Amino acid sequence: MSGRLSPRNAFVAGVIAILALVPVYAEATGNTFMMSLFTRIVILAIAAVSLNLIMGFGGMVSFGHAVYLGIGGYAVGILAKEGVNSGLLQWPLAVAASALFALTVGALSLRTRGVYFIMITLAFAQMVYYVAIGLDRYGGDDGMTIYKRSQFGGLIDLSNKTAFYYLCLALLLATIYIVWRLVHSRFGMVIQGARSNERRMRAIGFPTYRYKLLGFVFAGMLCGLAGALLANHTDFISPALMHWTRSGDLIVMAVLGGMGTVFGPVIGAVALLVLEELLSGITEYWQIILGPLFLLVVLFARGGIDGLLSGVRRG
Amino acid sequence: MLYLIEQCLNGIQLGMLLFLLAAGLTLIFGIMDLVNLAHGSLYMLGAYFAATFAAVTDSFLAGIGLALLATLVAGMALEVIAIRPLYGRDHLDHVLGTFGLLLFFNELVRLIWGPAGLTLSLPPEMLTAVQILPGVYYPLYRLIIILATFAVALLLYALVMRTRIGMLIRAGASNREMVGALGINIKLLYTLVFGLGAALAGFAGMMQAPLSFVQIGMGENILILAFVVIIIGGIGSIRGAFVAAIIIGIIDTIGRAFLPDLMRTFMSYSAGSSAGPALSSMLIYTLMAAVLVFRPEGLFPAARR
Amino acid sequence: MADALLEIEDLSKRFGGVVASDAIALAVPQGELHAIIGPNGAGKTTLISQLAGEIAPDAGRIRFAGRDITGLPIFRRSQLGLARSFQITSLFLDFAAIENVALAVQAHAGHSFHFWRAARSQSELRTPARAALARVGLAGRADVVVSNLSHGEHRQLEIAMALATTPSILLLDEPMAGMGPEESARMVKTLRELKRELTILLIEHDMEAVFALADRITVLVYGRIIASGTPEAIRANAEVRQAYLGEQEQRHG
Numbered sequence: 001m002s003g004r005l006s007p008r009n010a011f012v013a014g015v016i017a018i019l020a021l022v023p024v025y026a027e028a029t030g031n032t033f034m035m036s037l038f039t040r041i042v043i044l045a046i047a048a049v050s051l052n053l054i055m056g057f058g059g060m061v062s063f064g065h066a067v068y069l070g071i072g073g074y075a076v077g078i079l080a081k082e083g084v085n086s087g088l089l090q091w092p093l094a095v096a097a098s099a100l101f102a103l104t105v106g107a108l109s110l111r112t113r114g115v116y117f118i119m120i121t122l123a124f125a126q127m128v129y130y131v132a133i134g135l136d137r138y139g140g141d142d143g144m145t146i147y148k149r150s151q152f153g154g155l156i157d158l159s160n161k162t163a164f165y166y167l168c169l170a171l172l173l174a175t176i177y178i179v180w181r182l183v184h185s186r187f188g189m190v191i192q193g194a195r196s197n198e199r200r201m202r203a204i205g206f207p208t209y210r211y212k213l214l215g216f217v218f219a220g221m222l223c224g225l226a227g228a229l230l231a232n233h234t235d236f237i238s239p240a241l242m243h244w245t246r247s248g249d250l251i252v253m254a255v256l257g258g259m260g261t262v263f264g265p266v267i268g269a270v271a272l273l274v275l276e277e278l279l280s281g282i283t284e285y286w287q288i289i290l291g292p293l294f295l296l297v298v299l300f301a302r303g304g305i306d307g308l309l310s311g312v313r314r315g
Numbered sequence: 316m317l318y319l320i321e322q323c324l325n326g327i328q329l330g331m332l333l334f335l336l337a338a339g340l341t342l343i344f345g346i347m348d349l350v351n352l353a354h355g356s357l358y359m360l361g362a363y364f365a366a367t368f369a370a371v372t373d374s375f376l377a378g379i380g381l382a383l384l385a386t387l388v389a390g391m392a393l394e395v396i397a398i399r400p401l402y403g404r405d406h407l408d409h410v411l412g413t414f415g416l417l418l419f420f421n422e423l424v425r426l427i428w429g430p431a432g433l434t435l436s437l438p439p440e441m442l443t444a445v446q447i448l449p450g451v452y453y454p455l456y457r458l459i460i461i462l463a464t465f466a467v468a469l470l471l472y473a474l475v476m477r478t479r480i481g482m483l484i485r486a487g488a489s490n491r492e493m494v495g496a497l498g499i500n501i502k503l504l505y506t507l508v509f510g511l512g513a514a515l516a517g518f519a520g521m522m523q524a525p526l527s528f529v530q531i532g533m534g535e536n537i538l539i540l541a542f543v544v545i546i547i548g549g550i551g552s553i554r555g556a557f558v559a560a561i562i563i564g565i566i567d568t569i570g571r572a573f574l575p576d577l578m579r580t581f582m583s584y585s586a587g588s589s590a591g592p593a594l595s596s597m598l599i600y601t602l603m604a605a606v607l608v609f610r611p612e613g614l615f616p617a618a619r620r
Numbered sequence: 621m622a623d624a625l626l627e628i629e630d631l632s633k634r635f636g637g638v639v640a641s642d643a644i645a646l647a648v649p650q651g652e653l654h655a656i657i658g659p660n661g662a663g664k665t666t667l668i669s670q671l672a673g674e675i676a677p678d679a680g681r682i683r684f685a686g687r688d689i690t691g692l693p694i695f696r697r698s699q700l701g702l703a704r705s706f707q708i709t710s711l712f713l714d715f716a717a718i719e720n721v722a723l724a725v726q727a728h729a730g731h732s733f734h735f736w737r738a739a740r741s742q743s744e745l746r747t748p749a750r751a752a753l754a755r756v757g758l759a760g761r762a763d764v765v766v767s768n769l770s771h772g773e774h775r776q777l778e779i780a781m782a783l784a785t786t787p788s789i790l791l792l793d794e795p796m797a798g799m800g801p802e803e804s805a806r807m808v809k810t811l812r813e814l815k816r817e818l819t820i821l822l823i824e825h826d827m828e829a830v831f832a833l834a835d836r837i838t839v840l841v842y843g844r845i846i847a848s849g850t851p852e853a854i855r856a857n858a859e860v861r862q863a864y865l866g867e868q869e870q871r872h873g
Contacts, residue, residue, distance in 0.1 A: 061407055108604050111611045114406045115350040116550065119542035120603070126539060127600040134593030186726055186734040186742075193723050196712040203672065203710070204785055205698030205727035214733070244535065248414060255411055285426050291419025292397075298411045299400050 008309040012263050015270065019169055023162045035161055036233075041273045042168045043229045046175050048253040048265035050222035053179050055251070056259030057188065058215050059195030063118045063247050064105075064125025068098045068220045070132060070242030072227020077237040078138055080146050087150030087158070091228050098224025099217050101128075106216035110209060113198075122244055132239035143238025150232055158232055168229055172266070175222055180262045182218065191215045252290075256297060258306025267305050317451055322572045323565060324447075328457050330564025331464035335519040336541040337548070337556040338471055339512035345551060346508045349398065350406050352413040354516050354541070355534025356420035357393075361386045361517020362524040362533065363424060366433040375438040382521050383514055390513020394506050402505075421531050432530030435521070460522050467518070468557065475553055540567075543599060547606045549613025558615060563599055570595025623686055625650040625789055625819050626671075631680035633666060633843075640666040641677065642843040648789075653811070653820040655830045658840035659863070664823045665707050667840070668793050671821070672704045673697045685788065698727070703787035705778040707794045707823075711766050717777055718762040721749040724784035752784040753777075756810055772803035779810065789819040796826045808832055831855070839863070 005013075019042065026035040047069055054060040075094035084090065109120045133141045149158040158164045182188050190211040193201045201208050231237050240246070249272070257268020279286035301308055336358060343349055364385045369378025393416070401412050437456055444452040475481035520534070544563055548555030575591025582590065606613065624647035633641040640663040648654045656664050669675040671682060673694040682690045689697055712720045722745045726732060729745065739745060753759050756776040761769060766777065775795055782790055795811075796804045808829050814820065815833065824830050830837065831851050838848040839860050847853075847860045854860055 059407070061410060063410075108607045111607050112546065115410060116542070116546055118410055119539065120546065120607070123539050123543055123600050123603060126536075127597055130593040130596040134590040136590070181736050181738075184738045184740065185736055186732040186739045188735075189719075189723060189726060189739045190732045193712060193715075196714055197710060199674075200706075200710045200712065201723070201727075202694040203698060203704055203706075204724040204781060205695050206732070207693075207695045211732065244539075248418070251411070251414070285422055287418055288422040288426060291415045291417070291422065294415035294418065295397060295412045298408055298415065302408075 006310075008306070011309055012267075015267060016173075019172075019270075023165050027162070032161070035165060037273065037277065039161070039165050039168055039233050040230075041269050042165070042172050043226050043233060044250070044253065044273070045266045045269035046168075046172050046226040046229070047223045048250050048257070048269050049172075049175050049179055049262065050219045050226065051250050052254045052259055052262070052265045053182065053222075054191075054212075054215050054219045055254055056261075056264070057183050057195065058191040058212060060110075060212060060216065061118045061251070062121040062216075062219075063244060063251065064121035064123075064242075065219070065223055065250050066244070066246035067125035067128050067242045068102070068223035069227040069230055069246065070128060070237075070239070071098050071101055072224035072229075073231035073237040073241050074132065074138070074227075075224070076150060076228045076231040077144055077146050080148060080150075081138060081144065085148050085151045087152045090150050091225065094228040095221045095224045098220045098227070102217040102220025103213070106213045106220075110212055110216065122247070125242055125247060126244060129239050129242050129244075132242065139238060141239060143236055143240070146231060146235045146237065149235070150228070164232065168233075171225065171229070175225075176262055176266070179222075182215075183262060187211060187214070252294060254304075256294070256304050258304030260303050261306050261310075264304055264306035271305060318572070319569075320448075320451060321453060322569050324453055324461070325457065325572075326565030326568035327561055328461050328464075328564070329568055330561035331461055331468070332519040332523055333537070333540055333544050333564055334468060334557050334560035335464055335515045336537060337544040337560055338468070338553055339515040340541060340545065341551060341553060341556060342515075343509060343512045347402060347505050349401060350409040350413070351398075351512075352410055352538070353393075353416040353420060354512070355536075355538035356417055357386060357390055357513040357516040357534070358520035358537060359420065359424065359529075359531070359534040360389055361514075361520035362435070362529040363428060363433060364389075364517070365521035365524055366435040366529050367428075369435055375436075375441070378435070379521055383518060386517030387510045387514045390517075391506050391510040393513070394509035398509060399505075417535070424531050430531065432528055435524040435529060437525045456525065464519075464522065467515070471515075471553065540599070543603050545613075547603055547614060549616040552613065552615045555613055555615030559613075563602075566598055566602065567595060570598050624648055625685060626821065627681075627683040628671070629681040629683070631667070631670060631677050631682065633663075633670060633675065633677050639663075639843045641670065641680075644680070644840075644843070644845060646838060646845070646848070648819060648821060650788075650819050651815075652835045653815050653822060653833050655822045655824060655834035655837045656840055657824065657827075657830055657837060661842075662840040663843040664840055665793055666843075668704060668791050668821075668823060671791055672702065695727075698785060698787075701786075701788035702791065703782035703785045703789070704791040705775075705782050705793055705795055707797065709771075709774040709778060711774060711777060711781075713767040714765065716763050716765050717753060717758060717769065717773075717780075718746065718749050720766060720777060721752050721780050721784045722746055724752075724781040725749050728785050749784060752780040755783060755813075756780045757806060772799050775799060775803075775807065776810075779807075779814075783814075787818065789821065790814070792820060792822045792824075794823055794825060796824060796829060804829060 019038065022038045023035060026032065047065070051062065051065045054062060072094035075097050076090045079090045079093065105121065105124045109117055109124070112120055138144050152158070156163055156167060183192070190201070190206055190208065193206070194208045194212055198208055227241070230241070253268035253272050254265040255268070256271055257266065258264025276286070279289070297304065303310070336354065340351065340354055343351055361382055364382035365378050368381040368385070369375050372378060372381070397416060401409050441456045441459070443455050445455045445458055447453050447458070540563060544556055544559045547563070548557070548559030571592055574595050578590045578594065626648040628644055628646040631641050631644040644667065656667065658664055666675065670677050673692060677690070681688055684697070684700060684702060687700070689700065712723065722739070725745050725748045726739065750759065750762060753762050756779050758773060758776050758780060761773060766774070769777065775797070779795060796807050799807065804826060811820065811833055822830070822833065834851055836849060837851055837854045839846050839854060841863050846863060847857045
């Protein structure tokens, strides 16, 4: 990176600074709603960044990524209901379950390409959605309350909203760093090359399938962690967590923020959720603007907000 | 046993509607190389138009006729305004762009018709049952659906197999030069084909409306199934789509009919009632997974492009 | 007789009613530059696609360095030392030239399950990449994004990428397609240098280049070999002249 601070990097730094200061502001003004909103933003940003690993960099558009929010959340919820409250058991299991599901679905879905891949990931996600509705014991369609957040002994008390927020933010920054390293590593080069020209990748000797599959698993794991966080944040899990419209939200965040960079989806998450709050105060039909706006972004500002800041037109 | 026959026929009926959607998608993909996520929105619009026109004209048939026309016009307008800029771009752009349209249509429908949904009632003449076999009665309307959609399927078959345009579809031509070389006005062709696809989707929507519901988001669930049909049948294959659609229609319907009872013998009543439908959905996705494992090109793959 | 590096036995492929390859039999010894010529539609690219592994033949076998590779996937053949260039350029358009070639190097530098170190700063990848670019004369254009390179430079880059995979045989599909006289001459020079260390199977329409470079020539018409031999023998062959060379001479004057 250059020594000079470009406008874009200044913006990124600014966003991180704002995110870091939210609890301070919330405490000072007593605005608990803002804390809650931004906790949600940070958690969904983790999910969006994980999606972008495979979507923006890998060219694998998964329309079923929210399923990992559900798997992670349900892992925490189910264990909590069965009396296992330790975060040290719940969270690794959430990530492991997500990894396993991603491995299975990815292995099958990656046999297709393009729009068929997209629809298959959507189909598998819907399948889990229906399974969750069928889980009578864990709330079925109505969902289930989680009475006790994940316990970490004396390490951290998740019921403390400020502590929880900073944990989420720390995990977001860690996720960004991990994804950044992944993307620029040899592994990342394979993923990006496969996005750019898979035929060529195979011709020069890469067995692309296994790398794409691993990328798919990584993305699922990170999103599963986000799911565990989300379940703790809302103290509630329901099948709605993984409805395809939630997956659509994640895609919108990544594209709106900028698919071409690791940080882009974070901008997208902030932009989308803040926009949602502001616009829904004005009209309840604000989504009617979002649809065409999104189409315009796809047509003319493919690099998203991050792209516009860097002067890049295509993502 | 009678129940089984009835459910099988219901399955075929659902399959035919799925086929209409899958065929429309394949048409548009084959000629324009365009992936259209908003196809389900046209299904929804067809149903909403039909319900509205039927209420206004107080005639079911007039409602259907006007709605078909309206959906055709809406489809063509959509193509000219929002779809044209997407041609030639990569499929990801198509998916994202048409996803934006999907969001737009769901909200538009909510704005115009409200969140509650509509109903479309059948005229009294169609509410009878018809004796199809000795002692076996089947609702007339469902029979009409099967016959009508089958007629449309035959027309589509004739179109694809016997006309120049059909040849283009079969050749997978997304090449404008080749299309132009055949002396066809490309822009007009694309608009008409998109309109045709829209009309097919809308027709499926309005046919289905009296049996179930007319509400926001109704397009998405069936769209997923339509894509599953295409994957199982074989990408680019109309024949494959037909067979796969019937199979899926039957599995889904029979699953929903019999699985809850089956589940309830193993578990509590409420658990069985929830698990049943979940399992029948899973059956279809499991079938899709199996096809992907053993025959990823589908059951009846189209000839190599 | 030494075992040929590449042996094609009875290779056949049809698409519906069209016979693309009709019992093709060919043996290319190590170190030879073997040219395949023929009118459009003769099945030349189909042949290369079958050799590379993109298309599965209906019948026949392909042997490479004594090993039957007929059923092997594309990437495995590349790993064994078979490199190909594409008739219609197939590159990583959004990456710089050096990154394109570095990827080719990386493909043959062990597995890529390395998740931490930045690939762009690894000299074990960049140095061979620069060397390959230099061989084809693109050293000065290494950092240019490929979509900004000229068509001729794209064709050169294709060769560089093939070279970077340290192959034993190059399958080149019309490397000079669309090139002007200067660029073609430069490509011929490059290929002549490569001839010394690699076996090359070359599909080309540019007859000057073919006759300047080839050790042996095979003529393919409608998927069938109608003649195969030294350049002089081919030039003198009446059937070949009639089917193909005649019209070529008329066109090139």
